[in-house]
Amino acid sequence: MTLALSAKRSRAGASLRLGALLVALLVGAAALSLVWTPYPPAAMDIPNKLLAPSFAHWLGTDALGRDVASQILAGARVSLLVGVIAVGIGLGFGVALGLLAATAQGFIEDAIMKFCDFTFAFPALLMAILLTATYGPGVINAILAIGIANVPIFAKLTRSAANGVLAREFAMAARASGRGPFAIAFEHVLPNIAPPLIVQATIQFAIAILAEAALSYLGLGAQPPLASWGRMLADAQAWMYVAPRLAIFPGLAVALSVLGLNLLGDGLRDALDPRLRARR
Amino acid sequence: MLLDIEGLSIDLPTPYGGCRVVRDVSFSLRAGQSLGVVGESGSGKTMTALALMGLLPDGAVVSGALRFEGRDLAPLGEAEMQMLRGDRIAMIFQEPMTALNPLHRIGAQVAEPLILHRGLSKAAAWAQAVKLLGHVRLRDPERIARAYPFALSGGERQRAMIAMALSCGPKLIIADEPTTALDVTVQAKILDLLAMLGAESEMAMLLVSHDLAVIARHCRRVLVMYGGAVMEEGPVEAVLGQTLHPYTRALMEARPTLGAPRGERLRAIPGAAPSGPSEPKGCAFADRCPLALEACRAEPPPPLRLPDGHSVRCIRVDAEGRLT
Secondary structure (H helix, E strand, C coil): CCCHHHHHHHHHHHHHHHHHHHHHHHHHHHHHHHHHHCCCCCCCCCHHHHCCCCCCCCCCEEEEEEEEEHHHHHHHHHHHHHHHHHHHHHHHHHHHHHHHHHHHHHHHHHHHHHHHHHHCCCCHHHHHHHHHHCCCCCHHHHHHHHHHHHHHHHHHHHHHHHHHHHHHHHHHHHHHHCCCCCHHHHHHHHHHHHHHHHHHHHHHHHHHHHHHHHHCCCCCCCCCCCCCCHHHHHHHCCCCCCCCHHHHHHHHHHHHHHHHHHHHHHHHHHHHHHHHHHCC | CCCEEEEEEEEEEECEEEEEEEEEEEEECCCCCEEECCCCCCCCCHHHHHHHHHHHCCCCCCEEEEEEEEEECCCCHHHHHHHHHHEEEEEEEEEEEECCCCCCCCCHHHHHHHHHCCCHHHHHHHHHHHHHHHHHCCCCCCHHHHHHHCCHHHHHHHHHHHHHHHHHCCEEEEECCCCCCCCCHHHHHHHHHHHHHHHHHEEEEEEEECCCHHHHCCCCCEEEEEEEEEEEEEEEEHHHHHCCHHHHHHHHHCCCCCCCCCCCCCCCCCCCCCCCCCCCCCCCCCCHHCCCHHHCCCCCCCCCCCCCCCEEECECCCCCEEEE
8 A cells, every 4th residue: 555655656756847947948948049049030041941950950941941940949939839729718717716606606607607508519629719810810819719728627627626526514614613615715725626727737837838739730820920830730741741740739739738747747737736745 | 601502503505595594592601610511413413512612614693692601693704813823722623634634733833822812922832832742741742842733643633633722722512523533432532621721711612513412421510403494402400310301312322232132122212313404394303203193293382491491492392391
């Protein structure tokens, strides 16, 4: 029992460390690109197009001679921005709506849940196309579309987790000691539902990065000259047989970021459990 | 009179309409007195307790009079009930494992009512919480205050719950099966502690339990409930010593006793407790009662007061307190 538990613990610790390392790389790349990239990411150099990786161009150049390493560094910025803001929108509105639904119950709960179902039924991609059609393509609209799609996910998760906590005896005990429903929602319910929310937030962060790549691939997200991993993938498609590395490098960047975020979420969930924290 | 309840009835909403879970319950409690409420699951004991706290589920309809310290509780709004809860009336729950928030330190949870009702600062409330934890005979209260609930045993947690409930010096404490989840030796210690603390501060206690032995030892008066109605009520010695109601007798016989011959089966009460919206016209226990007559099913039996301060609702009991 103890052995199995400690084995599980060390595995959780390993995934936390690896996840944190990958996410730190993502954040580091984005931060570095603000002050330095090997070449300006958008600078074309047609004579040097489709170069293989070398000392001068670590990851080679693309069909327009742009430095791939520089674009990947700059693209991390867009991915991070999309993830942070889209998850922020989802968390901010979703958790508030979910807590309100669980606390108020009755008509308000029904209305909020119906709103969530309605938003769920409206695919994020369609939302992005709608926003693009109305306001033109761009990163901001992509972020908004992904963020709005996140709201019902967090609202539903928050409501069901909060209902689970409210059914537990300590929620009743808090009421018996004279606490009001909204104080209980913030002081007793919210900390107890934080672990699933944090895990969901890292997953949604990863999904947001994928969604931004998909939207940019379709031309609905980042527009040139803004570097984005999704746009790099779209550009690489035409050269798939000549220079597959043009798809592999941004693809790897997306995959490693998503993997890192998922591992981080898993590791955080275990690290945030007070029972495990005290046993360490 | 600290608490005066008259003709309390509670209806809970169901998809098929209202379901009466408590019918015509009356009792009163003086300061410092202890009343035991006994009955099997579904007899309405917990609903009665929650009605006093104003913590019934949404949609519950309460009728009858609830007076606490001379004040009618019925017209009070949620905000006024919040002022009362945890301050004048406190409650101890059944499961010490789940009645404390696993993410807050014990000290912070014990201090919460003090901050809320007494307006103490965090530091002052924490110091008071440590004192209270010592008062409920927890060893090393400083360490306990800093601990999270999982680090405590069941008995220690229940003591912490008691400290939390007593923090503002309530006049009435409602203990809903406070020791069911604990083992027998710890049970006795916790209940002795509650009785002692109650005596210290003239606090009245409403002890809800299905354990007759617990009630016999710790309460002065007892209320026997079945199917949401009071069957028998009075001083513990009278009700448990001179049991009259067939239901109370059946409860007494269903208890395991030490020294009973090996292999002897406990005497279970035939049938099942009533549940759901079926409303009995007569005595709630008639369907399972070995002495039931046709007249039992016609109308609810009126309370019969006996000279020993004992009141029973059974038409088979005569004015001299004999079961006929």
